[in-house]
Amino acid sequence: VAEVDGKPDIVCADGTPRTNNVETSAASVADGGFGGFALVVSGPVTAEMNDAIIDTLNSIDGISKAESNFVPLDATAGDSDTPPTYIRVNQVTAYSYTAELDTENTIGVTQLALQEIQKIPEVEALLCEGENPDFNTCIKVSEGFQSEIQTQGFQSLGFAMILAIGLVVIILMFTMQSVVYWLAIVLSILVAPVGAAIALASADRVLGISALIGLLMLIGLVIANAVVLIDRVRSNQNERGMELKDALIEAGGRRLRPILMTSMATIIALIPLAVGLSQGAIIAAELGTVVIGGSISSTLLTLIVVPVMYSILSPVHRALSPGRYMGSNKKDEAED
Known part of the structure; x- marks a missing residue:
């Protein structure tokens, strides 16, 4: 690893760059080794709701490059090279949201992300209530595996x-x-x-x-x-x-x-x-x-x-x- 154009990059023995600069987050190189970030949203998530969640995550200080496994059905129809990834949590359809962390305060950022997602109007209107909710009509936001x-x-x-x-x-x-x-x-x-x-x-x-x-x-x-x-x-x-x-x-x-x-x-x-x-x-x-x-x-x-x-x-x-x-x-x- 060396600097290329003032940024960290992976280089060969002769100094030739192997990539177009490597971007690292503070949490990914944190001394504690606990830099993962993941949230899971279970229930009927729409494309508009998915975009709103990603925009919300990217707007939080310390979080960048948020993405999810949500893919509209028509986007992959007949395309065998990019098959969609499906997640089910307790037999309920769920979507995983991951991101890079630019802070070592991983626990605090994760809790803040949970709160901010639940405040999104589309999500807040469908939040599950009670002990046995119907996930066909309501949404639950929870921590992902790493978090x-x-x-x-x-x-x-x-x-x-x-x-x-x-x-x-x-x-x-x-x-x-x-x-x-x-x-x-x-x-x-x-x-x-x-x-x-x-x-x-x-x-x-x-x-x-x-x-x-x-x-x-x-x-x-x-x-x-x-x-x-x-x-x-x-x-x-x-x-x-x-x-x-x-x-x-x-x-x-x-x-x-x-x-x-x-x-x-x-x-x-x-x-x-x-x-x-x-x-x-x-x-x-x-x-x-x-x-x-x-x-x-x-x-x-x-x-x-x-x-x-x-x-x-x-x-x-x-x-x-x-x-x-x-x-x-x-x-x-x-x-x-």
Whole structure:
């Protein structure tokens, strides 16, 4: 691939152009690898309606070269070289609309396209209603296969994050032997999206599939930093007999270095990915941007949020575990 007349083109070894310039869209070369766009319209679509849908798609920012498989019956009559393509979704005649995307925000553009098509007067008048519509008389606009895969990817990653947090909560409750202290650690997760959102906005990048994968990675990183801090606090209280305030201050100073080292190592390792040195990779620059931004905010705020929440939850923990602390108090009185 080289430049011919100032545009990208495929050339031979001797430099001879093979094509009349190759046009690429932002989504087709997006780092995330999820650049497909497709919509499906089921029902009695007419030629006028088809033209209106294509014109609407082409008028949306980020979409270009929209086309469909709609072909009038008389246009292919007796022409065996260009047979029409028929699509049926749930035994209903449907038409596929595809296009090139000039943006990496594929999910947002797809949803906007759905809304705009449904606003077309010819389509809006025939939109299906109810659970069992008659597709012979009404029209349904839905995502195509590629767009549906992207939406399902978002939903799957969202479920994965919820599941990950749930598993972490269960493990923390058993290891810390407390029904409340896990809150101090899990609430630290809330500070990670702050830095991630600021980083994405500063880099002018969208929340895509790879960015969600980065958020999933952040859960483990933030939890690890919080556990390192809380473990030292509990060790100070149980083994060294420190008061709560002294235990928190000592743990903060003692664990600051390993927390900073862990976060800095992660940030430095992901800088090449975040700045886009790996163009075309499936794991995109958005992932590096999210992890770097989330690591910075979580590292700074974890040292504040976790100790504060732990101090607030300590009286609750004592109230829910009276037997343990009553026994400890009696032992102290006997020694005195």
